[in-house]
Every structure is written in C-alpha cells, then in structure tokens.
Amino acid sequence: MTLLENTAISADAGMEDRSLAIREALRNAIIDRRLAPGTKLSEAEVGSLFDVSRTVARAALQMLTFEGLVKTERNRGAFVSNPSPEEARQIFASRRLIEPGIVAAAIERITPADIARFRAQLDEEARHMNERGPTARRAEIKASGDFHLMLASAAGNVILEKFMDELVARSxxxxxxxxxxxxSSCGHSEHTAVLDALEKGDADRAAALMVHHIDHIEADLDLQHREGRGLRDALTLV
Amino acid sequence: MTLLENTAISADAGMEDRSLAIREALRNAIIDRRLAPGTKLSEAEVGSLFDVSRTVARAALQMLTFEGLVKTERNRGAFVSNPSPEEARQIFASRRLIEPGIVAAAIERITPADIARFRAQLDEEARHMNERGPTARRAEIKASGDFHLMLASAAGNVILEKFMDELVARSxxxxxxxxxxxxSSCGHSEHTAVLDALEKGDADRAAALMVHHIDHIEADLDLQHREGRGLRDALTLV
DNA sequence: CACCTCGACATTGCATACAATTTGACCACA
DNA sequence: TGTGGTCAAATTGTATGCAATGTCGAGGTG
Structure with missing residues (x-):
C-alpha cells in the first residue's frame, strides 16, 4: 500500500483540489493493479498516507465510488471494486456500443499532428511490450488504455470522453x-490497424476493427465461474 | 427555493443515505426546472433546507457535480449547470450513439409485462399532455424522460443505464x-412508435425511430446564439 | 467623475470532535 | 463442544470550528 507514494501528488500549480489528486493516485494504483480488487480503503489510512484529513480522503473515495472503481458499503467502508463476470460483460458491451462511434467522430476531426501523437503513443506501447517485469507490464496496460482515451479525446465530445474514462478504468x-x-500484446497490432484505417479516413473499416479489437480483449477473459455471488460478494472480498 | 420541500425526503427505510436523498431532491428540482440554470446552491442553504449539516449537503452537491448537473468553482460554490450550445450538441450526439444500442439490447430481453408497463408510462405521458399549466408541463417533461430511462433499464446494462441517467437529466x-x-408533445407519438416497433421485434426500425426521435428533440432547440461565453459564464449566472 | 485600494462580510476548504454502527472476541452456559 | 450474549475496539457518519479565499462596497485620489 505504501507504493502509492511514488504517484507523487504534484503540488504544482493548477491541481484543482487535493481530493482530485488523491483520486488520481488511487485510480492509477487500481488500474495498475497495485491495489487488488477487494482491498479495503479506509478513510483514515488513505488520509494519513496522503497526509490529509479524513474529509478530503472521503471525497476522493466518493468520486471513485461514482465511477465504479470502488464500492462503498454503508458503515463498513470502501473497497476496491470486485466486478462480477456479468458486470464485466456489461462493461465490454458498453464499449462495443460507444467506441465505434468515437472512432467515427474522431475521423472527422483528426489532424496530422494528432496522428503523429498517436504514433508516438503506439511506439510507447511497443517499447513496454518488449520489456520484461511487472513494472513494464503495468506500463503496457496503462499505455494500451491511454490509446483508447486519446481516441476519445480526439472525438471532441467531453461527455463520451468521460464515459470512456470510466469504461477504460473499469476494464x-x-x-x-x-x-x-x-x-494486451496482441492488442498492440490491432491498435495500429485502427490507426491506419483512421489515417486513411476509412471510417467503416476503423470502426469494424475497433469492434473486433474489443471482442478480442473480451474473448481473452475467463468469465465462466465465480458466478455464485450474493452473500456479501461471496468471499471474494479477500 | 422553498419549493424543494415538496420533494419530501422519504425517511422511509432503505434510503441509503441522507446525501443521496438530497441529491435526488435537487436532481428532480433541476430537471423539473424549479431550479433555473445558474442558480447558486450554497452549502449552508442546502443544508438548512434539508436540515442537515454542510458536510452532507456538500456530499450531495459533489455527486451532482459529477453527473454534470451542477458546476462547482473552487472557493466560489456550486451552481446549477448552464450548458453551452456546444455541450448541448455533445449531449445529443452521445444519445444518438447510445440509445439505438439500448433499443437493440432491450428488444432481446423485453417481456410482455415490460411492454405493459411501457404502455402505462405512455398513458401517463398522454395524460399530462392534455393538462395545462406549468405543473403538468413539468410532469410531462419528467414522464418523457422516464420513458427513455425505462428503456435503458429494460436493456439490462447497469452501466449504460447510469450513462442514460446522466444524459437524460442533462437533456x-x-x-x-x-x-x-x-x-415534447410531438415526442409522445414518437415514443409510441418506438414501442410498437419494439413490441414487434423490429430492431432496425426501432433503432431508426429512436434516432429520428432524438434528432427531432435536438432540432427543436435554438442552439445558435449565446456562444459568446467565457467571462464567468457571461452574466447568465443571474 | 472615474478608478483604484482597502477592509468588512460571506462562503468555501479543511480538520477535528463526537455519535452511531459494525465487528470480533471473550465468556457463560447448555 | 457449540451456542448465544455482552462488551470493547475500530471505523464510518455527521456536526461544527477555524482558516483561507473571494465578494462587494466605502472612501480616498488622480
């Protein structure tokens, strides 16, 4: 848990608010898998780790609860979310619905400069892919998600961008x-394929490739068992 | 502002949390237009209206901020959101993207019992349409939104349902x-048309009708002027 | 008369204190 | 041994106090 420190809270100007910074740090820790699903996030502990009062720690946890990364049980506390297979399916169903639209919108607005930035991002992905070790793997996962987020940003719709932020994190x-x-390694080539189609302005193909890509990611999951939940998330809390 | 009282806080069992209840009350007030865009929502005032401390009022406002119904400026406070025309377009673009998918998903799962409930909902809409007065108009707007929310619920994807919750409110x-x-009056017949297609299992037609419906709603907006914002939301704060 | 400065007031940001609730352990007892 | 009950520790829910920040008007000055 002390790993959180390295995601330094930039006291730099601009950080709107300390709870936002904490949210970011926790968010990164969660999507990086430094915080395992089910981990308890007590207000006091979070507060002391970031050297703030429970009030602001609580605000950060509330935000994370809202985006589904954390589940809060009344009078019991906040836990890193432990999505069920059903939730997982719904997350990917949502992405299958939204991302082709994002690709289509992005095609309309994308500039050569954007394309260049995408290429740089893909290089970054590739770089992490060739490295070994858990750190590189985490960086790779993050870079892979960032590709989708950049796409959402390029689409120029802040609402869809927010939705994708949530969906990518939960994914x-x-x-x-x-x-x-x-x-995620096979994902990389698919990203480049999408980008190629995007650069050529082939909207249909880009969208189709994106759906295919999402299908691929989901197909790699093992969503069979563990359906028996219900009694307080069925032991999986550990 | 005292109108809020009538949206009674059901102290009934189950309401998870007082801040949730306040959020609901404020949400309803906002989408009912009892609270005009730009209205300031001070923590102290909200707190005293609902007879809670600033802490819980603040939590409610934070939730509303997250779903875009309220905009919070640091050290200044929370205001009912005053969406720009651009934001408006993005909201409807998002709906055009998501709602056809919801319709398609709903067709797969809908039961005759659901259909019956939809019919009841449409009757409710019609009833309010035939009444006069601002109260009826508010009820009509709300009922119209509820149709879309019921559809989202029928689709069986809680994530998309949450997204639609936000989108309908912001709409x-x-x-x-x-x-x-x-x-909204012409919207009613379109709702019935969608439902008819849905009942017949005609997915393509239902989705097309839904897109058409959303186009209609947006076409009725006047999104031309008022683009010149920026200096603290250009006086519209009043 | 316009403009700038300064200071009182109001409101938010944050920390802390207290109350309510849950949890787990210990102990009595069948 | 296993069952149930009571209590203590820990944690969350809420209220409140203080500091920081922004607002607005009064008063002075060019």
Missing amino acids: SLVIALYGRSGA | SLVIALYGRSGA
Missing part, C-alpha cells in the same frame, strides 16, 4: 481479475 | 435553456 480492473494471458 | 437542462416550443 483494467476486469482484466486484472479475469485476464487469462498477456493478451 | 432536461438543455431543453429548459434552449427549448423553443412544447416540442
């Missing part, structure tokens, strides 16, 4: 829980 | 600001 959690292989 | 705000006529 990371799901992959952490149900991921079978290092399938 | 109400936009319509309040930019709505030209009582166009």
Whole structure:
C-alpha cells in the first residue's frame, strides 16, 4: 500500500483540489493493479498516507465510488471494486456500443499532428511490450488504455470522453481479475490497424476493427465461474 | 427555493443515505426546472433546507457535480449547470450513439409485462399532455424522460443505464435553456412508435425511430446564439 | 467623475470532535 | 463442544470550528 507514494501528488500549480489528486493516485494504483480488487480503503489510512484529513480522503473515495472503481458499503467502508463476470460483460458491451462511434467522430476531426501523437503513443506501447517485469507490464496496460482515451479525446465530445474514462478504468480492473494471458500484446497490432484505417479516413473499416479489437480483449477473459455471488460478494472480498 | 420541500425526503427505510436523498431532491428540482440554470446552491442553504449539516449537503452537491448537473468553482460554490450550445450538441450526439444500442439490447430481453408497463408510462405521458399549466408541463417533461430511462433499464446494462441517467437529466437542462416550443408533445407519438416497433421485434426500425426521435428533440432547440461565453459564464449566472 | 485600494462580510476548504454502527472476541452456559 | 450474549475496539457518519479565499462596497485620489 505504501507504493502509492511514488504517484507523487504534484503540488504544482493548477491541481484543482487535493481530493482530485488523491483520486488520481488511487485510480492509477487500481488500474495498475497495485491495489487488488477487494482491498479495503479506509478513510483514515488513505488520509494519513496522503497526509490529509479524513474529509478530503472521503471525497476522493466518493468520486471513485461514482465511477465504479470502488464500492462503498454503508458503515463498513470502501473497497476496491470486485466486478462480477456479468458486470464485466456489461462493461465490454458498453464499449462495443460507444467506441465505434468515437472512432467515427474522431475521423472527422483528426489532424496530422494528432496522428503523429498517436504514433508516438503506439511506439510507447511497443517499447513496454518488449520489456520484461511487472513494472513494464503495468506500463503496457496503462499505455494500451491511454490509446483508447486519446481516441476519445480526439472525438471532441467531453461527455463520451468521460464515459470512456470510466469504461477504460473499469476494464483494467476486469482484466486484472479475469485476464487469462498477456493478451494486451496482441492488442498492440490491432491498435495500429485502427490507426491506419483512421489515417486513411476509412471510417467503416476503423470502426469494424475497433469492434473486433474489443471482442478480442473480451474473448481473452475467463468469465465462466465465480458466478455464485450474493452473500456479501461471496468471499471474494479477500 | 422553498419549493424543494415538496420533494419530501422519504425517511422511509432503505434510503441509503441522507446525501443521496438530497441529491435526488435537487436532481428532480433541476430537471423539473424549479431550479433555473445558474442558480447558486450554497452549502449552508442546502443544508438548512434539508436540515442537515454542510458536510452532507456538500456530499450531495459533489455527486451532482459529477453527473454534470451542477458546476462547482473552487472557493466560489456550486451552481446549477448552464450548458453551452456546444455541450448541448455533445449531449445529443452521445444519445444518438447510445440509445439505438439500448433499443437493440432491450428488444432481446423485453417481456410482455415490460411492454405493459411501457404502455402505462405512455398513458401517463398522454395524460399530462392534455393538462395545462406549468405543473403538468413539468410532469410531462419528467414522464418523457422516464420513458427513455425505462428503456435503458429494460436493456439490462447497469452501466449504460447510469450513462442514460446522466444524459437524460442533462437533456432536461438543455431543453429548459434552449427549448423553443412544447416540442415534447410531438415526442409522445414518437415514443409510441418506438414501442410498437419494439413490441414487434423490429430492431432496425426501432433503432431508426429512436434516432429520428432524438434528432427531432435536438432540432427543436435554438442552439445558435449565446456562444459568446467565457467571462464567468457571461452574466447568465443571474 | 472615474478608478483604484482597502477592509468588512460571506462562503468555501479543511480538520477535528463526537455519535452511531459494525465487528470480533471473550465468556457463560447448555 | 457449540451456542448465544455482552462488551470493547475500530471505523464510518455527521456536526461544527477555524482558516483561507473571494465578494462587494466605502472612501480616498488622480
């Protein structure tokens, strides 16, 4: 848990608010899998880790609860979310619905400069792919998600961008829980394929490739068992 | 502002939390247009209206901020959101993207019992349409939104349902600001058309009708002027 | 008369204190 | 041994106090 420190809270100007910074740090820790699903996030502990009062720690946890990364039980506390297979399916169903639209919108607005930034992002992905070790793997997962977020940003719709922010983060959690292989590696080539189609202005193809990509990610999950939940998340809390 | 009282806080069992109840009350007040865009929502005032401390009032406002119904400025306070025309377009673009998918998903799962409930809901809409007065108009707007929310619920995807919750609420705000006529009236027949297609299992037609419906709503807006914002929301704060 | 400065007031940001609730352990007892 | 009950520790829910920040008007000055 002390790993959180390295995601330094930039006291730099501009950080709107300390609870926002804490939210970011926790968010990164969760999607990086440094915080396992089910981990308890007590207000006091979070507060002392970041050297703030419970009030602001609580605000950060509330935000995370809102985006589904954390589940809060009344009078019991906040826990890193432990999505069920059903939730996982719904997350990917949502992405299948939204992302093709984002690709289509992005095609209309994208500039050569954007394309260049995308290429740089893909290089970053590739770089992490060739490295070994858990740190590189985490960086790879993050970079892979960032590709989708950049796309959302390029689409120029802040609402869809926010939705994708949530969906990508929750996807990371799901992959952490149900991921079978290092399938993110095969994701890389699919990203480049999408970008190629995007650059050529081939909207239909880009959208189709994106759906295919999402299908791929989901297909790599093992969503069979563990359906028996219900009695306080069925022991999986550990 | 005292109108809020009538949206009684059901102290009934189950209401998870007082801040949730306050959020609901404020949400309803906003989408009902009892609270105009730009209205300041001070923590102290909200707290005293609902007879809670600033702490819980603040939590409610934070939730509303997260779903975009309220905009919070640091050290200044919370205001009922005053969406720009651009935001309005993005809201409807998001709906055009998501709602056809919801319709498609709903077709797969809908039961005759659901259909019956939809019919009842449409009757409710019609009833309010035939009444006069601002109260009836508010009820009509709310009922119209509820149709879309029921559809989202029928689709069986809680994530999309949450997204729609936000989008419908924000749409109400936009319509309040930019709505030209009582166009919600023509919306009713379109709702029935969608439902008919849905009942027949005609997915393509239902989705097409839904897109058409959303286009209609947006076409009734006047999104031309008022683009010149920026200096602290250009006086519209009043 | 316009403009700038300064200071009182109001409101938010945050920390802390207290109350309510849950949890787990210990102990009595069948 | 297992069952149930009571109590103590820990944690969350809420209220409140203080500091920081922004607002607005009064008064002085060019």
